[in-house]
Amino acid sequence: MSTAKDLIANLERLGDEFVAAIRPLADEQGIRAAQAGFLGKKGKLSELMKEIGRLPASERPLVGAAANKVKQAIEERVTARLGELADAAGKQDLARTVDITLPARPVGGGHLHVLTQVRLEAVQIFAELGFVVENGPQIETDWNTFEALAIPKDHPARDMQDTFYVSDEIVLRTHTSPVQVRTMLTQAPPIRIVAPGHVFRRDDDPTHSPMFTQLEGLAVDEGLSFADLKGVLLHFVKRFFARDLAIRLRPSYFPFVEPGAEVDMQCTFCMGSGCRVCKGTGWVEIGGSGMVDPEVFAHVKIDAEKYTGFAFGMGLERMAMLRHGVNDIKFYYEGDLRFLEQF
Numbered sequence: 001m002s003t004a005k006d007l008i009a010n011l012e013r014l015g016d017e018f019v020a021a022i023r024p025l026a027d028e029q030g031i032r033a034a035q036a037g038f039l040g041k042k043g044k045l046s047e048l049m050k051e052i053g054r055l056p057a058s059e060r061p062l063v064g065a066a067a068n069k070v071k072q073a074i075e076e077r078v079t080a081r082l083g084e085l086a087d088a089a090g091k092q093d094l095a096r097t098v099d100i101t102l103p104a105r106p107v108g109g110g111h112l113h114v115l116t117q118v119r120l121e122a123v124q125i126f127a128e129l130g131f132v133v134e135n136g137p138q139i140e141t142d143w144n145t146f147e148a149l150a151i152p153k154d155h156p157a158r159d160m161q162d163t164f165y166v167s168d169e170i171v172l173r174t175h176t177s178p179v180q181v182r183t184m185l186t187q188a189p190p191i192r193i194v195a196p197g198h199v200f201r202r203d204d205d206p207t208h209s210p211m212f213t214q215l216e217g218l219a220v221d222e223g224l225s226f227a228d229l230k231g232v233l234l235h236f237v238k239r240f241f242a243r244d245l246a247i248r249l250r251p252s253y254f255p256f257v258e259p260g261a262e263v264d265m266q267c268t269f270c271m272g273s274g275c276r277v278c279k280g281t282g283w284v285e286i287g288g289s290g291m292v293d294p295e296v297f298a299h300v301k302i303d304a305e306k307y308t309g310f311a312f313g314m315g316l317e318r319m320a321m322l323r324h325g326v327n328d329i330k331f332y333y334e335g336d337l338r339f340l341e342q343f
């Protein structure tokens with residue numbers, strides 16, 4: 001039969017056994033299982049304590065106290081071991097090296113639409129020559145769009161086939177010239193403006209769209225001549241295409257200018273020797289121009305005896321086509337990224 005002394009020795013051995021048992025354990029689950037194996041209902045300590053009943057009553061408290069000490073020691077051991085493991089995990093976390101020089105994954109960024117790029121660049125070139133940007137509404141009066149610009153009632157532009165009419169007197173502007181009309185009505189010369197913006201015509205084929213983007217320019221001052229017009233256009237073409245290109249002013253009719261001229265530039269695809277783009281002529285048309293007709297000045301109450309002016313207009317889709325070799329105007333508006341991402 002075990003004596004109290006034997007029991008106390010066995011209890012202390014159990015304590016040592018537990019310390020040895022959890023030393024190699026490195027996870028909380030294992031440590032808790034080992035704890036249950038000693039302190040649980042059917043644990044080693046509980047089994048040993050069953051023998052306490054066979055001892056004389058006077059010896060029981062001594063063994064009970066020893067058992068409580070061992071139990072407490074085991075619990076403290078568990079807490080300490082779990083603390084050690086948590087510290088070790090924290091240290092490992094801090095010691096982990098992160099390569100901060102690793103380049104970040106690129107974020108997919110957007111960019112300006114090719115027509116916006118072309119518009120801003122064109123505006124910039126004219127701004128350097130002293131031209132200021134003016135804007136106006138896309139829905140205009142018949143008077144600002146046609147009447148003030150000396151476009152007669154029988155002009156084809158006034159035909160229902162060419163102009164989108166909102167009502168008898170209200171149209172979708174067919175050019176940005178009404179912006180210049182508004183400017184001349186509200187500002188005194190000298191005037192130097194460019195008017196970029198959407199315009200609308202009932203046209204639809206590979207080089208025409210019912211909506212396109214125009215850029216018109218107007219200068220009104222004392223002593224302006226056709227040479228000033230040609231100088232401005234030549235400078236623009238050279239800057240925009242970043243090449244020493246020639247231009248050619250070919251006499252033509254526009255109701256609001258006199259004289260009027262179509263603006264051709266040397267073909268950038270063959271540099272003037274003749275190709276498919278310029279149909280063998282070596283020249284491509286980029287817009288229209290001329291000296292402001294005195295009748296226009298009369299409508300906007302500018303003294304045509306004192307002032308002269310020149311004006312020009314071009315399609316920005318066409319400029320972008322010539323620069324980038326785009327062969328169908330519809331690509332600009334379809335929103336197909338395979339097209340847009342090229343610019």
Ligand code: 2NL
Nearest residue numbers: 177180256287288289311312313314
């Ligand atoms: C073209 C033709 C042109 C103008 C626009 C203009 C404006 C005023 C007075 C006189 Cl307010 N002229 N603008 C003049 C000649 C031609 O554009 O082919 N555009 C794409």
